[in-house]
Amino acid sequence: MKIIGISSSPNYNGNTATLVREALEEAKRYGAEVEEIYLPNYKLEYCKGCFNCLSKGKCMINDDLESLRKKLYESDGIILGSPSYGLAPNAIMKNFIDRIGLYTVYTSILGDKYIIGISTAGAAGAKKVAKNLTNISGGFFKKGYITGTLGVNVDWNHVNDYPKYIKKAKRLGEKIVNDINSEKKYRIQGIFGKLLNHLVLKRVMKKNILKHKDNKMKAVYDYLNEKDVI
């Protein structure tokens, strides 16, 4: 079992990275192989909006994205952590999500993964951002499972001053291992979104992918076809 923790704060020992690390360490204690990915150390340019990922299955920018994408796709569990900047994930995380987002959502390639979203804020908004991060698992054809979220407002202190938040991060680390081991299905989770996908979106998306299967959507079609989804 492989769990990766991706954090995007420019503060290596800041609040967000601390909580992601605590969750990862606990996951390791419960038997997972874990890897921490500290996004600021990676070279990631902005998305150019070329749609190469949809047609070729690969980003045309030669930077660290492909290696990160591989780690993400090969993991069983993903912990995403970002500080809250203006009630949203910070730019480093947003850029990462943009870069992996389109192909990932169309193929629903994270549809069998377990996800945790973690965020910290000085005063307000961390819960919303933590939840927002879990959207990464939302594919058109299959959604991932949200093990949990942790959004904490630290009143401009360090999160280490709040043992209860550290404990919550650890508990999430344990829970994601249990979820993966037991293949927990979370059937009720996002039930209305799933219903909408089932009744409307899936059909619309299928039609659109089939229409462009020889060119603009070739890589997406090839992936879904191989998986017998389309």
Ligand SMILES: Cc1cc2nc3c(=O)[nH]c(=O)nc-3n(C[C@H](O)[C@H](O)[C@H](O)COP(=O)(O)O)c2cc1C
């Ligand atoms: C550019 C910027 C924007 C921020 N926006 C907010 C905000 O909207 N609300 C808030 O409560 N805290 C805000 N903060 C504070 C951070 O969210 C908070 O200090 C967080 O815990 C930092 O995490 P880190 O230690 O992982 O870097 C902001 C901080 C920065 C640098």
